[in-house]
Amino acid sequence: MPDILVSSRSFGQVSAIGQEILEGAGLSVRRVSSEDRPLDAEKLERIVGKAKPDVLLAGAEPVPRAVLAAAPKLRMVQKHGVGVDNIDLGAATELGIAVGNAPGTNNRAVADLTIGFMLNLLRSIVPAAVSTKAGGWERFIGHELGEATVGVIGTGRIGREVIQRLKGFGSSILAYDAYPDASYADAQGFQYVSLEELLSVSDVITLHVPLMDETRNLIGRSELERMKPSAVLVNIARGELIDEAALAEWLSGRRIAGAAIDVFATEPPQASPLLKLENVIATPHIGAYTHEAMDAMSRSCAETILGVLSGGRPANVLNPEVLSRGDRT
Numbered sequence: 001m002p003d004i005l006v007s008s009r010s011f012g013q014v015s016a017i018g019q020e021i022l023e024g025a026g027l028s029v030r031r032v033s034s035e036d037r038p039l040d041a042e043k044l045e046r047i048v049g050k051a052k053p054d055v056l057l058a059g060a061e062p063v064p065r066a067v068l069a070a071a072p073k074l075r076m077v078q079k080h081g082v083g084v085d086n087i088d089l090g091a092a093t094e095l096g097i098a099v100g101n102a103p104g105t106n107n108r109a110v111a112d113l114t115i116g117f118m119l120n121l122l123r124s125i126v127p128a129a130v131s132t133k134a135g136g137w138e139r140f141i142g143h144e145l146g147e148a149t150v151g152v153i154g155t156g157r158i159g160r161e162v163i164q165r166l167k168g169f170g171s172s173i174l175a176y177d178a179y180p181d182a183s184y185a186d187a188q189g190f191q192y193v194s195l196e197e198l199l200s201v202s203d204v205i206t207l208h209v210p211l212m213d214e215t216r217n218l219i220g221r222s223e224l225e226r227m228k229p230s231a232v233l234v235n236i237a238r239g240e241l242i243d244e245a246a247l248a249e250w251l252s253g254r255r256i257a258g259a260a261i262d263v264f265a266t267e268p269p270q271a272s273p274l275l276k277l278e279n280v281i282a283t284p285h286i287g288a289y290t291h292e293a294m295d296a297m298s299r300s301c302a303e304t305i306l307g308v309l310s311g312g313r314p315a316n317v318l319n320p321e322v323l324s325r326g327d328r329t
Ligand SMILES: NC(=O)c1ccc[n+]([C@@H]2O[C@H](COP(=O)([O-])OP(=O)(O)OC[C@H]3O[C@@H](n4cnc5c(N)ncnc54)[C@H](O)[C@@H]3O)[C@@H](O)[C@H]2O)c1
Pocket: 082, 083, 084, 103, 104, 106, 110, 153, 154, 155, 156, 157, 158, 159, 176, 177, 178, 179, 208, 209, 210, 211, 214, 215, 236, 237, 238, 262, 263, 285, 286, 287, 288, 289
């Protein structure tokens, strides 16, 4: 009976669907013990080496080559999430281990929170609520999202959900993507521009690209320099996309107006200078945390695992070449 080791903290925590599907198919599902958390690569390597699972159902913890190599029977790593920047995909492919993710399961949840962040930044909802509860009665003057030019960086699944919502508000939309889709832009009535133009023109800037070598520090000092002092920035994608120290400097000097950050280079971000700033809204990586998204993600993970174990080729396996090689599968 194939054995699944769950190192993801969130799988099974909010939604039981995935675990029910896996156990209903006769698989054994074990979880990393809570005493072993927080997980780092060395700890996970030791746990995986001892448990020898067929499948690792991973969360945000690092899954480098050493972890993959420590499990002799490992056929698959399934990410309970979308971004797989914590998994060494190249090493997995070399070792014949399939890597799956759960795309499309949390687009709406992430897009909803993105819009919530934009409205919060433009209307100072969080500071106004804190001030009122503390006995204040200060009138916070804001801006309307429908009057704003919004720059969307990354027009994949989540970026498109954000664009769809922005159209409802009537915002002017600009976008930047390494692989622009001109027919989609025409159909939606927005324009692709260079990153430089997007940064210098937008009132609201939002990031929806994956973390890769090409996107690490996509927003650094020279990009911050281009932004308007009135601009606000939303990062609900990955912390490492932005030079956090530079962002903190720009925000504390009011060289940009504000930021909403759901993701940090180090999580939890105890030492991040961003946490101390008044013009920052910080949340604990909750972009995907809705009941609806958790149900969909949990189900998708279970179905992808069952698909691979039964010899299929699920569309969300990111290195399908290992499925045809059949070294471990
Ligand atoms: N905060 C959260 O809880 C949360 C939840 C889900 C996803 N995310 C993050 O959001 C990211 C985007 O998710 P998605 O489902 O929309 O991904 P996606 O793959 O559907 O879209 C990514 C887009 O980025 C573009 N892109 C790739 N490389 C680029 C580059 N170098 N420069 C500019 N554009 C580039 C792609 O062409 C694509 O359009 C994920 O990779 C993940 O890191 C965060």
